Amino acid sequence: MPGYEWIGETEKEQINEVLETGILFRYEFKNERKGIYKVKEFEDRFAQFLGSVYAQAVTSGTAALKVALAALGVGPGDEVITQGFTFVATYEAIVEAGAVPVPAEVDETLNMDPADFERKITDKTKAVIPVHMLGSPARIQEIIDIARKHNIRVIEDTAQALGAGVGGKKLGTWGDMGTFSFDFYKTLTTGEGGMVVTNDRELYQRASEYADHGHEHNPDVGRALDGRNFLGFNYRMNELQGAVGLAQLSKLEDMIHRQQQNEALIRETLESCEGITMRQVPEKGKDSYSHVCFFLPSADKAVAFHKNITGKGLSAIYFKENLWHILPKWDHLLNLKTAWPGPHPFGGPLYGKEMTYSRDMLPQTMSILEKLVVIPIFLQMDEDLIRRMVVELQAAAEEIL
Numbered sequence: 001m002p003g004y005e006w007i008g009e010t011e012k013e014q015i016n017e018v019l020e021t022g023i024l025f026r027y028e029f030k031n032e033r034k035g036i037y038k039v040k041e042f043e044d045r046f047a048q049f050l051g052s053v054y055a056q057a058v059t060s061g062t063a064a065l066k067v068a069l070a071a072l073g074v075g076p077g078d079e080v081i082t083q084g085f086t087f088v089a090t091y092e093a094i095v096e097a098g099a100v101p102v103p104a105e106v107d108e109t110l111n112m113d114p115a116d117f118e119r120k121i122t123d124k125t126k127a128v129i130p131v132h133m134l135g136s137p138a139r140i141q142e143i144i145d146i147a148r149k150h151n152i153r154v155i156e157d158t159a160q161a162l163g164a165g166v167g168g169k170k171l172g173t174w175g176d177m178g179t180f181s182f183d184f185y186k187t188l189t190t191g192e193g194g195m196v197v198t199n200d201r202e203l204y205q206r207a208s209e210y211a212d213h214g215h216e217h218n219p220d221v222g223r224a225l226d227g228r229n230f231l232g233f234n235y236r237m238n239e240l241q242g243a244v245g246l247a248q249l250s251k252l253e254d255m256i257h258r259q260q261q262n263e264a265l266i267r268e269t270l271e272s273c274e275g276i277t278m279r280q281v282p283e284k285g286k287d288s289y290s291h292v293c294f295f296l297p298s299a300d301k302a303v304a305f306h307k308n309i310t311g312k313g314l315s316a317i318y319f320k321e322n323l324w325h326i327l328p329k330w331d332h333l334l335n336l337k338t339a340w341p342g343p344h345p346f347g348g349p350l351y352g353k354e355m356t357y358s359r360d361m362l363p364q365t366m367s368i369l370e371k372l373v374v375i376p377i378f379l380q381m382d383e384d385l386i387r388r389m390v391v392e393l394q395a396a397a398e399e400i401l
C-alpha cells in the first residue's frame with residue numbers, strides 16, 4: 001500500500017542531485033540550481049501520468065483541498081457537501097476555508113451516494129467533494145451530472161486512490177479539480193505532500209497564487225517585484241519532496257501492479273466464500289488495489305471475522321469503530337469545536353443558518369460500515385504470507401459463516 005515500502009536508490013539519487021546544488025526552494029536561484037527544478041518536474045510528470053493539463057504541488061493532501069477550495073472561491077456562507085466516511089481532513093479543509101461541511105451518505109461503493117448528495121443540496125451549496133475511498137472510484141459520472149445540473153463545483157478528494165480510474169480516465173481528472181496526498185501512508189509518498197490538478201487555466205493560476213502567498217509568478221520579474229491579486233498562504237512543496245516524488249512516480253505503475261497481484265489472490269479467496277460480498281465498483285471502474293473491502297452478512301459476523309483474523313496476526317480494519325474516518329466518532333465536530341471561539345462557520349451572520357451534527361445523522365453509512373471488513377494490501381506481502389492469509393481467511397469464513 002504505501003510507497004515507503006519501496007524507498008531506495010532512486011530516491012537517494014534524486015535527493016543527491018538537489019543537495020549538490022544546495023537549493024531546496026522551488027523558485028528562484030536560477031544560476032545556483034543548474035537547471036534543477038524537481039518540484040516543477042514532478043508537477044509536469046504527475047499531470048502527464050494522470051492526463052491532466054495542470055498540477056500544483058503543495059505541502060499535504062489537506063493543503064491540496066484547502067487550495068482547491070480557495071481557487072474555486074469557496075468561503076464563509078457556503079456549504080460544501082462531502083461524505084460521512086472519509087478521513088477527517090476533508091472536513092477540516094472545508095472548515096478552514098470558512099465554509100460548512102454537509103455530510104452525505106455513502107453507498108456500497110463505500111463512496112458518496114449520488115442520490116443523497118442531491119438530497120443535501122441547498123441554495124448555499126457551492127461545491128461537492130466526493131472522496132474516492134480505499135483505492136476505488138465513486139459513482140463519479142452521476143455525481144458530476146447532478147453537480148452540473150445544480151451549478152455546483154466538484155473537487156475529487158483522490159488522496160486514497162492515485163492511479164485508479166473509470167473507463168480509462170483517471171480519478172482526480174473528472175471534476176473541476178482533483179486533490180492528492182503523498183503522506184507517509186499513501187501509494188506514492190514524499191513523507192508529507194500533496195497535489196492539486198485541474199484542466200482549467202484560471203483555476204490553476206489561482207491555486208498556484210494561493211499556495212505561494214499570492215505570488216503571481218510572473219516570469220518577467222523576480223519574486224520581490226512579483227504582482228499580487230489576493231492574499232494567499234504558504235503551502236509550497238520543497239525540492240527534497242519534489243525529488244522523492246519524482247523517484248516514487250517512476251515506480252508507481254510497478255507499485256500498483258504489485259498491489260494488483262497481491263490483491264487478486266486475497267480477493268479471489270474471499271469471493272469464493274459463500275456469505276461474503278465484495279464492495280461495489282462502478283461500471284468500468286478500475287481500482288488502485290490498495291485495499292480489499294468486503295461485507296459480512298451482519299454486524300456481529302463482521303466483528304467476529306475481524307477479531308478472528310486479527311487474532312491470527314493478519315492486518316485488517318473494522319471502520320465502524322475507527323475514530324478518524326467516520327463522522328459519528330468525531331466528538332470535536334459533533335460539539336462544533338474549532339480553534340477559535342464562537343459559532344463560525346457553523347452559525348453567525350455570514351452563514352445565516354445553524355448547522356448541527358449528530359451521531360445518528362448517517363444511518364445508511366453506519367449500516368453499511370458495520371458489516372464491512374477491510375484488508376490493506378502491502379507491496380512487501382510475500383508468497384508465504386499470502387498463502388497463509390488465504391488459509392486463515394478460508395478458516396475464518398468456515399468458522400463464522
Ligand SMILES: Cc1ncc(COP(=O)(O)O)c(C=O)c1O
Nearest residue numbers: 060061062087089159181182183
Ligand atoms: C481521503 C483523505 N483526504 C485527505 C487526506 C489528507 O492528506 P494529508 O495527510 O496529506 O494531509 C487524507 C489522508 O489520509 C485522506 O485519506
